[in-house]
Amino acid sequence: MNTKPALSAMNTIEFRDVAFHINDIPARPIVSGISLAVSQGETLVLLGRSGSGKTTLLRLINGLLMPSQGEILVNGRSTAALDLIRLRRAIGYVIQEAGLFPHFTVAENVGLVPSLEKWDRCRTAVRVGELLTLVGLDPTEFADRHPRELSGGQRQRVGVARALAADPPILLMDEPFGALDPVTRAELQREFSALARRLGKTIVFVTHDLHEALLLATRIVLLQTGRIVASATPQEFLRLDHPEVRAFTASLAVTPGASA
């Protein structure tokens, strides 16, 4: 398990008393009272049940949602003041069903952000090859395939490669392995955990799976009904005495072979 502290004290992402509610109905916020700092190189896992607001927090970081209250700083600047297109191109994003473009080949999918950033063809091709190799796919075999010709696990690998294409310092991942079968999921989790340590990216990872959180996190933040109820390193987390933490550790106990 990864125990190394954050390399730098610099906060890459910071939530300052953030609340978000839909259609200006403050009585029923999706998330509220969120103050949270993510330092550089950290793998922060947002853990919580369905509907606890973890995906909302993730989408607030790259401006897919804007806070109703408070502000979010990325590299010290409020997302409200940033060009969201530029911001998003500097943040990798991986989602559950991968969201690959079905009319693009694997190479075109991975090369999308470079193409938006107008890299030349040659540089993009080299980069695509590197990334496919990095995520364990042979470029000569996979580059020209379409997403429908891939397995779920392969699609998710392409999703990760695509997010890394323009070498963004920040990576947001929303249950990226959630739709995979357990064997493939475990395989990808292991590989990704090694990859994350090697790349030194700042990663915010959303999951409802405590096992996955323990495997990947340098810090776990637990959400319940839109509020942060716990924040701890994986080792500390298991010892916390909060009902929601106990609910999650109990879920771990019934999973055989879950000793991370």
Place this chain on the structure above:
Amino acid sequence: MTTWTFFNDHRDEIFGATLDHLTLVIIAMVIAILIGVPLGMLIVQRPTLRAIALGIASIFQTIPSLALFGFLIPIPFIGGIGKRTAIVALVLYALLPILRNTYVGLTGIDPAVLEAAQAMGMTRAQILFRVRFPLALAVILAGIRTATIITIGVATIAAAIGAGGLGTFIFRGVALVSDALILAGAIPAALLALLADFLLGLVERRLKVS
């Protein structure tokens, strides 16, 4: 006189009427596509305009075609007797399938794909032209195919207001109680429809992305 000898004797006339018919259909379809596809793109983000546009297009579709041709005759500029009026009516008929399929195609895209596109920093225009439009193309083309077949059929009625085409034979055949004349209009029209359906179906299959 048998149908076959009639066909043989009036080859050139039938061929000319078929060309007229086809011209009518092609002009109407080009105009309908030029209106329907951009309008369909426009109504994706505008619910009020969407309700109005789809509502009006649906109303035209419910008006019996002969009545629609009749209604248009007294209207200035677009009305009167002849090809122009016929084309206006055909465009109005073709609009609904094109408009609806464009809208359905553009909105029926996997939300995960659109979310990814947005999160990767594509602009709205880039999402529309590089993601939504290519993915919707097969559905849009299915609408164009339906509209073309409808238009080929409805265009036979355009002869009633002096627009020419294969309907001329049919109306004359009905008046003279001549099967040969009716078939001289109906058979080429049916063949045109089948051919259009087949060719556009081929293109549609090539564009399909799953």
